[in-house]
Amino acid sequence: MQRSKRVKKSLILALLTVAFSTQAISLEPSSTLRLAPTKEQAQTAYLSAQLLGRYHYKTQPLDDALSEKIFDRYLKSLDPERLFFTQSDVDAFSEARTRLDDAIQRGNLAVPFAMFQRYEQRAVERLSTAREQLKQGFDFSQKESYPYARDKAPWPRDDAEARDLWRKRAKNDWLRLKLAGKDDKAIRETLEKRYDNYLARTQRNKSDDVFQIFMNAFAMSIEPHTNYLGRSASDDFDISMRLSLVGIGAVLQERDEYITIRELVAGGPAAKSGKLAVGDRIVGVGQADGSVSDVVGSRVDEVVKLIRGTKDTKVLLDILPAESGPDGKHKLISLVRDKIKLEEQAAKKSVIKVSEGAVQRKVGVITLPTFYEDFEGRRRGDKEFRSASRDVVRLIDELKKEKVDGLLIDLRNNGGGSLREAVELTGLFIDKGPVVQQRRPDGKIGVESDDNAGVAWDGPMAVLINRGSASASEIFAAALQDYGRAPIIGESSFGKGTVQTLINLDEVAKNDKPKFGELKMTVAQFFRVNGGTTQLKGVTPDIRFPSIADPDSYGESSYDNALPWIQIDAATFKPAGNLKDVVPALQSRHQARIGKDKEFQLLLEDVAEIRRLRETKLISLNETERRKEKETQEARLKAREKGDAKDKLAAIRDDGLQSGERSLAADLAAEKARKDVKDVLLDEAARIVADEAELSNAKPQLAMREKAKAAGQAIR
Incomplete structure (x- = not known):
């Protein structure tokens, strides 16, 4: 522990002694940068620019105008709350405002790295200011305020104004702890450690981190959902889509300078070994050859890379047990890597019982966090490849056996995923037909359809969404709404109506080894089967719930360069039902019920309070x-x-x-x-589905069910 503290202080001192004037930053390569761009990064930036300029849905030349957008977005990425840079810093960068396009095209990335170094220098200065304030104490009898919402505030004019801003920030940190009942000694120790940890994290930035931030500023300046994925980000994306990885099955977290085990995944090598426990600290990682590398003070992503590997290979862990002090006895354990299933992000089911008088109905709930698909497994022809639609079919079969009366698909905070999975999931509830239309950059319209006869569920159902439901979630919800198959409940969705594809830059460059990463590039815009789009407007629910999200800061409409809302011709499709026949009755029952529901009324109070606090700033x-x-x-x-x-x-x-x-x-x-x-909103959504089941039982069976039976079609 003593060694790591000395390292931390020496690194901070090194940053403080960097000679950094307030003159304009040079666009020429510099040997004074702590973090410098590599040759591979320059090549990656150039190749990305060529692809984005030719094949992006929204073609935009890499010129001075785009350079200014990249400049502003990069500054915002580094300092979103305008706490570190001053106006003089921004002025010093002004030469770069219209020359970042030249930097990318000529392979000279010195200037974004120099800007990042200025950010690191300011971080040290601002945190040092805050730390000094802890020694001086604060006068809490004064009438002053801290402007905590600063994303649209002007930059501090100079260092004096920035120091005063950080004095107020530290004062607020202190006051929060004081109001929570902490004494001065505990408060000072907590905040000193907080600021030291922040400084230590700043020093652990690497060249790849700077490049990732800058490249995303470049890509997102063209359109909000275009991104650059470095090798680590690309690996994480693949894992999130196939819901599996090869490792030991432990969730890790940085705590102080230790990588600490936060959770053991059931069935994984770590849990099955019985040798590890929550709270144990990993101080070293080694491979099968027996050598162990010290990882105290390392970033969690660096340690994760060392632990992951090839299935059936060994990894060695030097463990400081949870109950041991810093000088406690270590233990060295060996584990064999295995495939770990990430069930937390998989589709799940539950049953909510809704009582109305003497009648009780069961509503099956399927919660889907993402539209995942094991692309590689499907490509290889694996019979058991993982996907959202396959899991949902299995869950529906299980819910049928439990004799549920209705089904609720919960897509809250589901940010999307595989377009194919959105189509296939829609096909579980409609009997053949178009699901979504796509318009390519050349203006041609393509239609993605469900070609499989029959449905997995033909009973009453609804879809629950919120502002965090985006992309594939919106395709699914919009299709079921247009087909009249299910009422949509909740708040207006995100409003992302674009389609992205992944481009492996190493394949394009024909690299033998991975160097460049991937581009996630917007290549099409999708449209509903009725010809409208979810772009900007999102999916409007049939029954609205109170919205907590701020549309000005979250959602497609919050982006300054989002694609516009437009309309195309409707696709040819046959509705499965008519929501106009049932939504008014559902709405009437919903309003009458929540007027008497104490918990729902308390939720409305909370929403009003959140909005009030948001507006104060x-x-x-x-x-x-x-x-x-x-x-x-x-x-x-x-x-x-x-x-x-x-x-x-x-x-x-x-x-x-x-x-x-x-x-x-x-x-x-x-x-x-x-x-x-x-979950008040989930419970009320289930009640709405129960109402729908009651109303459908009072009428002839759903038209789609009758049609399927009459045609002799098998229900899949």
């Missing part, structure tokens, strides 16, 4: 005022406490601490408490 630094606000909030929470809700609410109150500053046990307890809080 300032927080008082006066202790008397803050205590009064806290007491008001505490009174609101206390009025709700009953039974086990008391413990859950206590766990989510503001304690002034950030992630990793509590004990691991406290962090896990708080996380569990948040998960266990009653």
Whole structure:
């Protein structure tokens, strides 16, 4: 531990002693950069520019105009809340504003790296300012405020204004801990460690990190959903799509300078060995040859790379047990890597029982976090390849056996995934027909259709969405809405109406070994079968729920360069039902019910409070005022406490601490408490589906079911 602290201080000192004037930054290569661009990065940037300029859906020349957009987006990526740079820093960068296009095309990336180094220097200075304030203390009787929402604020004029901003930030950090009941000694120790950890993280940035940030600023300046994926990001994307990896089955977290085991995945090598426990710290990682590398002070992604590998190979872990102090006895364990299934991101089912008088109905809920698909497994012809639609079919079969009366597909915060999976999932609920239209850059329209006869579920159903439901989620929800197959419940979705493809830059360059990474590039815009698009507007729910998300800062409409909303001709399709026949009745019942539902009314109060706080953008630094606000909030929470809700609410109150500053046990307890809080919106959505089931039972069976039976079609 002593060694790592000395290393940290020497690195910080090295940053502070970098000679960095406020003159304009040179566009020529420099030997003074701590992090410098590589030859491969220059080649990657050039190749990416050629592909984006020729094949992107929204063709845009890499010229001075685009350079200015890249410049502004890069600054925002580095300092989104405008806390580090000053206006003089931005002025010093001004020569680069219209020359980043030349830098990319000529393979000279010195300037974005120099800008990043300025950011690192400012980070050291700002955190040093905050740390000095901890020694001086604060006067909480003053009437002043901290502007915590600064994304649209002007840059601090000079260092004096920046230092005052950080004084207020540190004062707010202190006051939060004080209001949570911490004494001065504990507060000072907590904040000193917080600021030191921030500085240490800054020093662990690598050349690839800078390049990743800059390339995304470049790509997203063309269109919001175009991205660059370095080798690590590309690997993570592949894992998220196939829901599996080869490793030991442990969720890791940085805590202080240790990589700590946060969770053991059931059935993985780590859990099955019985040799590891939550809270154990990994201080070294080795391979089969027996050599072990020290990983104290390393980033979690670096340690993950060392632990992952080829199936059936050995990995050695030097472990400092959870109960041991820094000088405790280590243990060396050997594990054999295996395939780990990431079930947390897979489709799941549950059943909600809804009672209405003497009648009880069961609503099956399928929660789908993402539209995953094992592309490589499908390509190889694996019979058991993993995909969202295949898992959902299995879950529907299980729910049928439980004799559910209706089905609710929960797509909240599902950001999309595989387009093919969106089409195949839609096909589980409609009997053949177009699902989505695509318009390519040349203006030609293609139609993606469900060609399989029959459905997996022909009963009452609904789809639950929110602002975080995007892309493939919107394709699915829009199709079921257009077909009249299911009412959409919730809030307006994200509004992403574009299609991306992955381009392997190494394949394009014919590299023998991976060097360049991948481009996720927008190549088409998708349209509903009715001819409209979800672009910008999203999917409008048939039954609206209160919205917590801020549309000005989250969603497609928050981007300044999003594609416009347009309309094309409708595809030829035959609706499966008419939502106009059922939605008014469902809406009427919903309104009558929530008017009497105490928990739903409390949710509406919370939403109103969140909106109020969002609009203020300032927080008082006066202790008397803050205590009064806290007491008001505490009174609101206390009025709700009953039974086990008391413990859950206590766990989510503001304690002034950030992630990793509590004990691991406290962090896990708080996380569990948040998960266990009653999902009022899900329960109400289930009640709406139960209403739909009741209404459908009072009428002839669904037209689609009758049609399928009459045609003698098998229900798949």
